[in-house]
Amino acid sequence: MTALQGCLLISALLFAIGFAGAVTRRHAILVLIGIELMLNAANLNFIAFWRFGPHPEALTGFMFVLFSMALAGAEAAVGLALVIAIYRHKKTSNLDEVKELKG
Amino acid sequence: MFDKLDQIFVTALHWLVSFVPEAWRSLASSLICIAFILSVFPAVFSVTTIFERKGIGRIQNRYGPNRVGIPFTKIRLAGFGQFIPDGVKMLTKEDIVPRAADKIVHFLAPVVMLIPVLLAYAVLPFGRNMTVTDYDAGLLFFFAVGGAVELSVFMAGWSSRNKYSLLGAMRAIAQMVSYEIPLILSAVTVVMVVGSLNLNAIIAHQNQYTFGIAHWFVFTPWGLVGFILFFIASLAESNRTPFDLPEAESEIIAGYFTEYSGFKFALFFLGEYLGMFAIIGLGITLFLGGWTSPVSFLTWIPSYVWFFTKLMAIVFVFIWIRATLPRLRMDQLMNFAWKFMLPLALINILVAGLWHYMAADWQRWLVCSTIIFGAYVILGRGLMHNQKLGKRIYRYAE
Amino acid sequence: MSIFFILTAIVTLFAAASAMSLRNLVHCALALAVSFTGIAALYLQLDAQFVGFAEILVYVGAIAILIVFAILLTRSGEAPENSVLTSGWMAGIAISAMVFTLLGWAVLNSSAIPKENPPAPVATVKNVGDALMTKFVLPLEIIGLVLTAAMIGAVIIALKESSKSETAGRES
Structure with missing residues (x-):
């Protein structure tokens, strides 16, 4: 197993963990945490391909990770604001109880 | 001869490392550096506590500690031995953990506090050739590890299961997050002008002399504003008066470390002071030329002496402010960060860009100073808008 | 490794x-x-x-x-008293296990993966900054715009509803 394969396996496992959490947990914040983990798994893939790939001097994978981090920050801010708004409205953050998209 | 004195610690490090077999040298060198940081800065901390108590006592027209000298002798040293019994008392007190507390998180919080603070020292240049790890992105490293302190504050506040702890932690996090932005933005100006995140490169840029006066960034319009913004933000980041709402004794007992005692409390205390020294050290490096001398005829004084002199001078200003100013209110704190410091820091970035591209003559000084002064006046008036400041009225109980 | x-x-x-x-x-x-x-x-x-x-x-x-x-x-x-898992949690676990198996199989059997490790590339801060300001300047600007929009959106979503209904009431 090469180093690249090791990195890819780690990130695949991280993705699977994040995915499993996002689809099985009830709490809205935990779903967001799962999504963050999946994004991080993707970032790890980009860095691994940048490090072991053919043209590292182009910095493409590197830049992709920087931009996706900024997007993850925006996503977390909006997602958590939504969770807080839903909580304020329905007094719950349990996803099984928030089924209809109307107030 | 002065060069030898300047490099005495570096030479000593090389000499010590030369006893170690070849393969282990880098490890030994880092271990010695860690031991250096772990011994010097807690020593500075203990000296600072006694200076703080005596200094505030002097400012408030009372004595302060003046009895304890060297233990088991008759030497009194005007009370400067007070930190020894203080430390012994702190370390031998009973360690109380509340029954409802989350034991693991409660135990981990002080450790998590201390680790990032100590890591931050890894990139600070204490003197010529005296940086532990010379990272290319040293400034980014400093701010990155500084962000982890907030998490430890939250851990301490939440795990204690005490409303005052939680209130203090929420106040501390809100304050730290708000003031981190002006802190970083004021440092960005320096990065723009130097073109590097490496702290040694920033010092090298300031280590030049015209007419015998150093090119410190604080001697330029944007650098002065940047330094003042950085100074205020670092006061807030280290939870010092007038920004000590997180541990406001008269309101919420002691804030997030209400439920800590004994050794863990000592760790929080140490962590807070070490964080303060680290951020002051960064401010010195960015705006006050780090270990360089202000005038060229004093360059023979060893670099580390300059660093620690500047450090203690700014610590003195911190103590002075603590003894002088009252505590802010929460809305005043937030208004000041978001409505005054943040816009001023952004304008300061603009001014630093102008400064970089304009020709180096008196017009540059005029334009940059005018913009900054105008922004200061407008923002200050905006902040004072709707604030009715009149003659103070005293109401007495009847 | x-x-x-x-x-x-x-x-x-x-x-x-x-x-x-x-x-x-x-x-x-x-x-x-x-x-x-x-x-x-x-x-x-x-x-x-x-x-x-x-x-x-x-x-x-x-x-x-x-x-x-x-x-x-x-x-x-x-910690909540009742179950923390959704009703269909077993299906979720099974799907994620399948995802991992598939990804792992693909990674281990792919012919596109180079066999030897290249030397460590250099990505100094200067290189990164140059790339951000030349080749990637458009994405950088767009990210700035997205972040601003996200910030405004988050503030509006999390605003107190009472003030919103107050203004609505005043209008009507």
Whole structure:
């Protein structure tokens, strides 16, 4: 197993963990945490391909990770604001109880 | 001869490392550096506590500690031995953990506090050739590890299961997050002008002399504003008066470390002071030329002496402010960060860009100073808008 | 792969698994912070220093704090009494196990993966800055716009509803 394969396996496992959490947990914040983990798994893939790939001097994978981090920050801010708004409205953050998209 | 004195610690490090077999040298060198940081800065901390108590006592027209000298002798040293019994008392007190507390998180919080603070020292240049790890992105490293302190504050506040702890932690996090932005933005100006995140490169840029006066960034319009913004933000980041709402004794007992005692409390205390020294050290490096001398005829004084002199001078200003100013209110704190410091820091970035591209003559000084002064006046008036400041009225109980 | 890399990976994955399986939400958020730190350490070992530091600054310093704040604001700091899993959790676990098996099989059997490791590339801060200001300047500007929009949106969503209904009432 090469180093690249090791990195890819780690990130695949991280993705699977994040995915499993996002689809099985009830709490809205935990779903967001799962999504963050999946994004991080993707970032790890980009860095691994940048490090072991053919043209590292182009910095493409590197830049992709920087931009996706900024997007993850925006996503977390909006997602958590939504969770807080839903909580304020329905007094719950349990996803099984928030089924209809109307107030 | 002065060069030898300047490099005495570096030479000593090389000499010590030369006893170690070849393969282990880098490890030994880092271990010695860690031991250096772990011994010097807690020593500075203990000296600072006694200076703080005596200094505030002097400012408030009372004595302060003046009895304890060297233990088991008759030497009194005007009370400067007070930190020894203080430390012994702190370390031998009973360690109380509340029954409802989350034991693991409660135990981990002080450790998590201390680790990032100590890591931050890894990139600070204490003197010529005296940086532990010379990272290319040293400034980014400093701010990155500084962000982890907030998490430890939250851990301490939440795990204690005490409303005052939680209130203090929420106040501390809100304050730290708000003031981190002006802190970083004021440092960005320096990065723009130097073109590097490496702290040694920033010092090298300031280590030049015209007419015998150093090119410190604080001697330029944007650098002065940047330094003042950085100074205020670092006061807030280290939870010092007038920004000590997180541990406001008269309101919420002691804030997030209400439920800590004994050794863990000592760790929080140490962590807070070490964080303060680290951020002051960064401010010195960015705006006050780090270990360089202000005038060229004093360059023979060893670099580390300059660093620690500047450090203690700014610590003195911190103590002075603590003894002088009252505590802010929460809305005043937030208004000041978001409505005054943040816009001023952004304008300061603009001014630093102008400064970089304009020709180096008196017009540059005029334009940059005018913009900054105008922004200061407008923002200050905006902040004072709707604030009715009149003659103070005293109401007495009847 | 060095021993240290494998250890970091194990810590990261363990922390991620506990972030997704612990009952108390605050513990989950703290485990998530550990996991982010581990990922940053992985980046450092893959010679991506800048990304590693940025990971700690953004994820541990900002996103973990944000999550913790949201947990406290929605008053879910205590472990719930009833089940924490959704009704169809077994299907979810099965699907994620399948995803991992498929990805792992693809990674281990792919012919596109180079066999030998190239030398470590250099990504100094200067290189990164130059690339951001020349080749990637358009994405940078768009990211700035997206962040501004997200910030305004988050503020509007989380604004107090009472003030909104007040203004609506005044209009009607």
